[in-house]
Amino acid sequence: MSKKIIYFDNASTTQVDERVLKEMAPYFKEKYGNASSKHAIGREAKEALEKSREIIAKAINANPQEIIFTSGGTEGNNLALKGLFLYNMEAKTGKNHIITTKIEHDSVLNTCRWLEKLGAKITYLDVDKEGFINPKDIERAITEKTIVVSVIHGNNEIGTIQNLKEIGEVCRRNKVLFHTDACQSFTKTELDVKKQKIDLATLNAHKIHGPKGVGALYIKEGIKITPLAHGGGHEKKLRSGTENIPAIVGFAKAVEVSSPEEIKKMEKLRDKLIEGLLKIPDVTLNGPRKERLCNNVNVSFNNIEGEAIGSMLEEFGICTSTGSACKSNTLEASHVLKAIGLSALQANSSLRISISKYTTEKEVDYFLKSISKVVEKLRAISPLAN
Numbered sequence: 206m207s208k209k210i211i212y213f214d215n216a217s218t219t220q221v222d223e224r225v226l227k228e229m230a231p232y233f234k235e236k237y238g239n240a241s242s243k244h245a246i247g248r249e250a251k252e253a254l255e256k257s258r259e260i261i262a263k264a265i266n267a268n269p270q271e272i273i274f275t276s277g278g279t280e281g282n283n284l285a286l287k288g289l290f291l292y293n294m295e296a297k298t299g300k301n302h303i304i305t306t307k308i309e310h311d312s313v314l315n316t317c318r319w320l321e322k323l324g325a326k327i328t329y330l331d332v333d334k335e336g337f338i339n340p341k342d343i344e345r346a347i348t349e350k351t352i353v354v355s356v357i358h359g360n361n362e363i364g365t366i367q368n369l370k371e372i373g374e375v376c377r378r379n380k381v382l383f384h385t386d387a388c389q390s391f392t393k394t395e396l397d398v399k400k401q402k403i404d405l406a407t408l409n410a411h412k413i414h415g416p417k418g419v420g421a422l423y424i425k426e427g428i429k430i431t432p433l434a435h436g437g438g439h440e441k442k443l444r445s446g447t448e449n450i451p452a453i454v455g456f457a458k459a460v461e462v463s464s465p466e467e468i469k470k471m472e473k474l475r476d477k478l479i480e481g482l483l484k485i486p487d488v489t490l491n492g493p494r495k496e497r498l499c500n501n502v503n504v505s506f507n508n509i510e511g512e513a514i515g516s517m518l519e520e521f522g523i524c525t526s527t528g529s530a531c532k533s534n535t536l537e538a539s540h541v542l543k544a545i546g547l548s549a550l551q552a553n554s555s556l557r558i559s560i561s562k563y564t565t566e567k568e569v570d571y572f573l574k575s576i577s578k579v580v581e582k583l584r585a586i587s588p589l590a591n
């Protein structure tokens with residue numbers, strides 16, 4: 206068993222589903238047309254593009270014309286926030302304020318930091334110890350200059366699922382836009398742009414067994430944004446560039462084949478992992494027990510380094526990631542774990558275990574056995590643990 210790779214890093218990316226791959230293949234070979242071409246091969250590509258748009262729109266209760274294809278979550282978040290800010294700047298509306306949280310993905314946080322250089326005022330809201338945002342804090346932060354509130358739906362590190370409906374209602378009532386980064390939550394929990402009063406939503410494919418490098422931004426009809434890429438005017442002039450048809454078709458297929466049964470299965474395995482991990486002495490769960498992404502587990506081992514645990518687990522053939530995975534080059538403690546009140550030491554002793562629809566109970570059992578051995582070994586040599 207130890208020779209086989211057990212992949213518990215599905216929040217980073219997932220294996221492409223066979224059915225997705227099969228759906229994509231013809232669009233590299235026989236059906237390679239440019240969706241802007243008027244001839245038959247072009248029309249075939251255009252048809253596939255529009256069919257994919259319909260599938261993705263339906264999955265979030267939007268209209269197809271409200272879906273703009275992008276290169277993924279990073280571009281979607283950049284397009285949403287920069288696009289709105291630049292539109293307001295160009296139109297001289299006097300609005301320059303964005304409200305977000307301290308637990309966003311870097312593609313939101315670094316976009317906001319960059320916008321500050323252009324004169325944006327950004328409010329970075331605190332979250333509670335499980336990672337939930339208080340809608341009342343949002344309401345208090347709104348001013349007459351507020352353009353948009355941007356809140357991550359399912360957190361990529363600690364799995365917290367925010368109550369989008371409550372936040373959406375606050376935004377609608379106060380006449381500000383509401384954007385959510387739904388890259389981790391899409392197809393894993395309800396995302397209904399009408400019910401949850403969402404104005405913009407970022408989606409991507411590679412977290413849901415689709416290809417990398419493709420995603421979508423939902424923009425509610427009538428909302429104006431300035432494009433970042435100028436060119437031939439593709440995607441309603443909001444995202445110029447020849448559409449990546451094979452990837453878009455694959456994205457739509459990944460959405461189409463996702464199912465509620467898979468979510469239930471993942472929830473069961475996630476809970477088994479959490480219960481097993483909490484039996485190890487001095488282990489704490491980061492993020493909530495309820496309202497948690499079905500594939501996410503994040504724990505702190507206290508006094509031993511998450512990085513050390515991760516590399517020892519690799520000797521058992523298990524791939525996980527540390528809370529600071531996105532910043533592993535800098536070895537900086539995770540901003541999300543800090544935001545929920547962990548010390549740098551606790552944050553650096555954390556491990557994220559993220560499963561997928563392919564995870565089996567046997568793998569979970571093997572993981573739990575292996576992690577106990579690893580923790581015991583590391584605690585025996587840790588100067589901090591005794």
Ligand SMILES: Cc1ncc(COP(=O)(O)O)c(C=O)c1O
Pocket residue numbers: 216217276277278279280282310312357359360361386387388389409410411418419420
């Ligand atoms: C919550 C969240 N937002 C955005 C992204 C970025 O998506 P992409 O890798 O498609 O650019 C990710 C992926 O790491 C993510 O987890």
